[in-house]
Amino acid sequence: MAATLVEKIMARAAGRDTVSPGDIVTIAVDLAMAHDSSGPRRWQARLEALGTGLWDPDRVVIVSDHYVPAVDAESAAILQVTRTFARDYGVKNFYDMKGICHVILPENGHVKPGMVIAGGDSHTTNAGAFGAYAAGFGATDMTAIVATGETWTVVPETIRVNISGALGDGVTAKDIMLALCRDLGMGHHFKVIEYGGPCVDAMDMEGRTVLSNMAAELGAETGLIAPDETTLAHIRAHGGVVEDEAIQRWRSDPDAAYAKVFNLDASALSPQVAAPHSPANSADVGVHAGARIDQAYIGACVGAKLSDLRMAAAVLKGRRIAPGVRLLVAPASSRVTAAAARDGTLEALVEAGAVVLASGCGACAGLGAGLLAAGEVCISSTNRNFKGRMGHKDASVYLGSPYTVAASALEGRIADPRPFLKDRRAVA
Amino acid sequence: MSAxxxxxxxxxxxxxxxxLAPGYAMKKSPAELAKHTLEAVDPHFAAHIKPGDMLVAxxxxxxxxxxxxxxxxLKTLGVSAVIAKSFARIFYRNCMNIGLPAIQFDPAGRIHPGDQLRLDLAAGRLSNLATGKTWPVPALPPHLMTMIERGGLMASLTxxxxxxxAAAHPPRPQGASHD
Structure with a gap:
């Protein structure tokens, strides 16, 4: 019987030959991941009450990324609990202030096709780009998972998104996702998205993880992309082990049944900007161009990887941000910071007027540095602009690609990045 | 289980x-955080909700x-059930896991602010006592029904x-390698 990729993963994890959408199954979890906000501070008392430890400390990854670095006694205490827990429960895969969990996982070879990854964060979907069922869970679910190594789930239907055409200059995977939030909607709960098509095939893994990351904004359990040579090369370059056979094994059958098929022509897409207070409030950048901003933010798992910083630098190099505007850059990981320092990206950003912040979830999660006051307006390379998310409830957040955020910082108003990139090519 | x-x-x-849980209040204690519930859309919600009341969305x-x-x-404030046309998956699981029933039901035109509601989970019935109407609600899968009856996932795990x-894994392997 023809099966989708998620059905194949769940059949394997449930120890069954086949599963069908709607089946309630118990699946074995291959990797459990959590951060300082959702992990040890919520698990420890529960595990103690149950009188148990971790089912397999080597399959647990803990990352401190939400309250880093500590800004007050409360956040310091949360980090202290995280560190003590990792030590006492024997968690060797503890990444303390090294970057955002979703970026840490593939940076360190933890993800491979066919896995079931349970993460204590909604953007765990990010790892779906590697052909893994990677889904977010709340703290009690995660406690059960780290105690037992399994969880229940309903086998989800799959929505297939075919993306054809080549992205134009200044248009990115982020723009695809903002358009999809609008056109496909954010209500695909208890379903998975599966991306494919020539545009996805042409993307590197950083671009692909943007699609999977923001599957969360579509409401989906995860955003799957079947592995190919690009996937395997990335895993191996980051210390992971994966068999060549993964490419044939972990893909949907050609005649698999989808709940829905959606086709998008990326070549027809302009840069997108989502207006407050929903990623689905997106439109071509021209619709919002000219709106005044106080702050431009390049950050988060979805928007501050090396490729994202390079996009911002491509616009900003040799230019200065507008007077009165703050440009904040929080690289997604220490490795991103180091690479951006080596290749001149960081210099271009700082000389343009950017302030570089610690790696972590920071202002995107409403924590740490870079929050907004009442009435302030920010354009951000992050994935959510819900009311009250980045500071005061009466602040306004627009979402865009790193190109668009950088161009807006230069103008002090929301701006189309393409003229800045075109100028650059004329000079070069 | 009583209604x-x-x-x-x-x-x-x-x-x-x-x-529901604003980032700027996430470091606070559960009781303090609960005071900020939905304040950006209804500043009176947390102060005026009474035990038993239901969130309808x-x-x-x-x-x-x-x-x-x-x-x-929501549970801290005394909310006894959440009723919505549709739920995000993680939130739905979170509600069930803490013993707060999440019921999929389209309230449009059927439930108005302040209406007195009665939810009988075992019978699969939701009643609006203000209008006298009663509707069937979808039955929960048996494993979820059992979990809710026990009070949530922690009770099931216990x-x-x-x-x-039951082979528990060694709790807190003291003296484990620290490197």
């Missing part, structure tokens, strides 16, 4: 986790973050780990 009864607090579509209730505090704050012969 739940309380007033309806009605909201629209897209009530997200940042509205449109589509996509609980979209956004995995933060379980979004569900815990039962599982308390079974004779």
């Amino acid at each position: 739940r009864e309380g007033r309806a607090w009605v909201f629209g579509d897209g009530i997200d986790t940042d509205l 449109g589509a996509d209730l609980g979209i956004g973050s995995s933060r379980e505090q979004a569900a815990i704050s 039962a599982r780990f308390a079974k004779p012969g």
